[in-house]
Amino acid sequence: MADEKREIERKYESDDSGLPDLTGAGPVAAVLDKGLVELDATYYDTVDERLAAAALTLRRRTGGADAGWHLKFPVAPGVRDEIQAPLSDTVPEEIAALVRSRVRDTELVPLVRLRSARDVRHLLDAEGVLLAEASVDAVTAERLSGGGGAAQWTEIEVELADGGDPALLDQLEKRLRKAGVLPSRSPSKLARALEQTAPGKRRKKAGPPPPVTAGDHVLAYLRAQRDALVELDPAVRRDLPDAVHRMRVATRRARSTLRTFGALLDRTVTDPLGAELKWLAGELGVDRDQEVLADRLTTALDALPPALVTGPVPERLAVWSQARHAHAHAHLTGVLDSRRHLALLDALDALLADPPLRGAAGKKPDKALAKAVGKDVKKLTDAMEHALALPPGQDRDLALHEARKKAKRTRYAAEAATEALGTPASALTRATKSLTTLLGDHQDSVMARRTLRELAAVAHAAGENTFTYGVLYAGEEARAAATEAELPRRWKESGSKAARKAFGGGRRAG
Numbered sequence: 001m002a003d004e005k006r007e008i009e010r011k012y013e014s015d016d017s018g019l020p021d022l023t024g025a026g027p028v029a030a031v032l033d034k035g036l037v038e039l040d041a042t043y044y045d046t047v048d049e050r051l052a053a054a055a056l057t058l059r060r061r062t063g064g065a066d067a068g069w070h071l072k073f074p075v076a077p078g079v080r081d082e083i084q085a086p087l088s089d090t091v092p093e094e095i096a097a098l099v100r101s102r103v104r105d106t107e108l109v110p111l112v113r114l115r116s117a118r119d120v121r122h123l124l125d126a127e128g129v130l131l132a133e134a135s136v137d138a139v140t141a142e143r144l145s146g147g148g149g150a151a152q153w154t155e156i157e158v159e160l161a162d163g164g165d166p167a168l169l170d171q172l173e174k175r176l177r178k179a180g181v182l183p184s185r186s187p188s189k190l191a192r193a194l195e196q197t198a199p200g201k202r203r204k205k206a207g208p209p210p211p212v213t214a215g216d217h218v219l220a221y222l223r224a225q226r227d228a229l230v231e232l233d234p235a236v237r238r239d240l241p242d243a244v245h246r247m248r249v250a251t252r253r254a255r256s257t258l259r260t261f262g263a264l265l266d267r268t269v270t271d272p273l274g275a276e277l278k279w280l281a282g283e284l285g286v287d288r289d290q291e292v293l294a295d296r297l298t299t300a301l302d303a304l305p306p307a308l309v310t311g312p313v314p315e316r317l318a319v320w321s322q323a324r325h326a327h328a329h330a331h332l333t334g335v336l337d338s339r340r341h342l343a344l345l346d347a348l349d350a351l352l353a354d355p356p357l358r359g360a361a362g363k364k365p366d367k368a369l370a371k372a373v374g375k376d377v378k379k380l381t382d383a384m385e386h387a388l389a390l391p392p393g394q395d396r397d398l399a400l401h402e403a404r405k406k407a408k409r410t411r412y413a414a415e416a417a418t419e420a421l422g423t424p425a426s427a428l429t430r431a432t433k434s435l436t437t438l439l440g441d442h443q444d445s446v447m448a449r450r451t452l453r454e455l456a457a458v459a460h461a462a463g464e465n466t467f468t469y470g471v472l473y474a475g476e477e478a479r480a481a482a483t484e485a486e487l488p489r490r491w492k493e494s495g496s497k498a499a500r501k502a503f504g505g506g507r508r509a510g
Contacts, residue, residue, distance in 0.1 A: 002085040002094045004238070009159035010078050010169055011184035012176060019121060019136050019156060020179035026171030027125045031134075034120040039063040043190050044091065045111040047145060050102045054231070057190050058099065058108070062087065064118070071095050073234065077187075078169075097337065101233035104342050110144045112193045123172075130161045131168055141193035149197030155184055211419065214368035215361025218261045219352060221416035225254040226348045236284075237333055244291065244332070248284035251277050254348070256412040261372050266356035273351060276344045283335045287328035289447065294321035296448055300472055311465035320455060365420035373413045373425065374503040380406040380432070384491055392484060397446050400487075404439035407432045428503065438483060438490055445480040449473055 022028050041061035045051045051058055055074040061067060069085040069092055085092040091108055099108075117138040123131045135157050143149045158172055173183075186192035211217040228250035235243035255277035258270040297317055301309070335341055355361075360368050383406045387399035411432035418425040456469035 012156040014154040025175040029126040030124045032122040037118045039116040044108045098234040143197035147199030151196035214365040251281040256409045260413040264361040269356040369417040376410040442483045
């Protein structure tokens with residue numbers, strides 16, 4: 001099984017003077033010499049270096065206390081999450097899965113070999129507790145794929161101990177700079193090795209040019225969603241907070257963009273892709289909806305006075321939540337590993353590489369994008385007026401849910417057009433975001449009431465007191481009623497009024 005840890009470190013250039021004395025830097029009371037360690041690491045990547053382009057490092061390392069496979073994800077400058085798996089001859093499946101969205105069917109090959117002679121020092125506080133590890137690394141790099149270059153250098157590395165205070169690194173850096181030690185020019189050993197062993201001058205790949213035409217703006221927005229799907233894949237697998245939600249939003253944004261801007265992109269090409277995006281959003285929704293419901297019901301239960309909580313409601317809710325989440329997450333991991341999902345990512349790449357642009361895509365963005373957004377604004381206006389005209393009940397619930405979908409689509413269309421259209425589009429984005437939040441709360445209440453009825457039925461069959469489920473149900477009813485009472489005013493008085501007018505929105509609701 002793979003283990004995970006957060007690595008917080010800084011790297012510095014080093015010369016023959018080695019590591020200066022760090023005793024007395026902040027809480028450092030003693031520096032303990034731990035001797036020399038020989039490390040031998042082979043870094044793996046695709047031939048076109050997809051992992052390196054995303055600042056990911058995958059290595060097989062021997063020597064030291066943590067020999068094995070290591071996969072590192074960037075979190076912030078100097079901060080990375082490291083996934084560790086035991087030593088083996090091939091990339092472990094749990095590691096391979098985390099890079100699958102980038103690698104797909106492409107082979108991982110040995111790219112660079114780094115051998116380091118590491119002179120290690122432990123930095124201890126007055127009680128002998130480890131604060132950080134400082135080392136001087138004499139590195140030899142050898143290119144294994146894409147050339148046969150080699151390089152050598154020496155660097156200083158300071159890594160914070162698990163649970164340590166990051167402020168210590170600032171104190172240590174102050175001491176190091178005073179001694180003439182400067183931060184490294186490269187973010188990692190691998191980045192430096194790739195640069196120094198490249199067969200020719202290493203050039204950074206140029207990104208797409210700034211958008212000019214209407215089609216450029218749409219493709220730029222689609223590209224951002226494709227990148228989000230690829231980047232969030234390992235976060236979803238690792239079950240990181242909010243990862244499923246963000247991936248689902250990126251999926252919906254991509255699908256909405258294909259539908260909204262159908263006048264710019266050939267629908268015969270994009271409609272099948274949109275259907276696959278709808279499928280993925282649905283699969284992501286299983287886990288996300290469960291997560292939202294569990295948080296909502298737990299929060300409502302915690303807010304009740306103890307006298308209103310009868311029977312093992314907290315325990316039953318916890319078991320229900322954990323079981324449903326475990327099942328949903330296992331299913332979702334299978335979806336991400338599926339041929340269908342990988343084919344979807346390939347299809348998005350193909351569309352962006354050779355976009356099926358129609359004639360209108362080459363026009364200036366102001367009119368072409370505004371016209372497309374205006375159509376979504378009208379559909380939202382019609383949906384809201386229809387929903388608000390209905391009496392409270394199941395029909396209104398369904399109509400409000402449909403209006404929520406229209407509001408999201410309008411919001412994503414406005415987001416895609418914001419760079420080109422400026423203030424009206426950004427105002428519409430804010431207004432529809434506020435509206436979807438309110439409509440989302442209403443829909444969550446509908447789903448919460450359905451779940452409470454199911455939980456109460458199970459509890460009743462088990463001979464448990466179901467009073468608390470009724471209290472929670474009544475609370476959800478009141479919350480939904482308050483939301484419905486607020487909606488006409490929010491819709492009528494929201495900042496969307498001017499934006500709807502700017503995009504040819506339509507009638508005043510209310």
